Amino acid sequence: MRSEAGLPVPAPSPTAETAEFWAATARGTLLLPRCDECSTVIWYPRVFCPACGSQTVSWIEASGRGIIYSFTVARRGMGPYKDAAPYAVAYVELEEGPRIMTNVVDDDPGSLEVGMPVQVVFHDTGEGSALYRFRRAGGGDR
Ligand SMILES: [Zn+2]
Numbered sequence: 001m002r003s004e005a006g007l008p009v010p011a012p013s014p015t016a017e018t019a020e021f022w023a024a025t026a027r028g029t030l031l032l033p034r035c036d037e038c039s040t041v042i043w044y045p046r047v048f049c050p051a052c053g054s055q056t057v058s059w060i061e062a063s064g065r066g067i068i069y070s071f072t073v074a075r076r077g078m079g080p081y082k083d084a085a086p087y088a089v090a091y092v093e094l095e096e097g098p099r100i101m102t103n104v105v106d107d108d109p110g111s112l113e114v115g116m117p118v119q120v121v122f123h124d125t126g127e128g129s130a131l132y133r134f135r136r137a138g139g140g141d142r
Contacts, residue, residue, distance in 0.1 A: 007103060007133070008081060009079070011117050011123065011128075012125075012129055017045055017047050019044065020045075025122055025136065026122075028130070029069065030061070030062040030064050030132055031061060032061075032097055032098065033046065033047075033057045033058070034096075035056070036050060037049065037054035037056060038052045038054065041096045041097045041098055042057065042067045062095070062096050063094075064120035065095050066094040066117075066119075066134055067089040067092065067119075068090050068113065068114055068115060068116045070091045071088050071112055072089050073086050073087070073110065079094065080132065087103060087105075087109060088105070088112055089101070094117055099111050102133040103133045104134050104136075105121065105133050105135050106135040107135065117137035117138065117139075119136075120132050120133070
């Protein structure tokens with residue numbers, strides 16, 4: 001299945017550690033694990049805190065807002081992305097702190113800028129799951 005932006009939407013492969021995260025994306029919610037001991041927001045989802053080693057981690061609902069921390073324009077796609085280029089691969093710094101690797105969609109990749117505010121969107125895989133991606137924040141349809 002392909003998104004309206006032309007990127008393929010390959011289904012994720014949830015593990016025991018990420019099943020809750022992926023179940024939430026299918027509902028249109030971005031969840032992040034946060035350490036109950038030291039409040040570190042953890043990425044990628046895992047069941048212990050990489051900062052303090054605590055195993056008491058709870059899910060919080062992210063705002064879905066962030067900024068482009070860095071990005072590159074892929075001129076040649078690989079695997080399922082073979083025919084999708086050019087497209088933007090970015091690290092988005094979430095309001096909650098983590099920097100997550102993602103795609104920024106719905107824009108000419110050449111028009112993106114570091115520091116640009118973005119918000120999460122979810123692309124349905126057609127298989128009961130969804131991928132998180134980001135697009136320019138603002139616009140008239142929020
Ligand atoms: Zn911790």
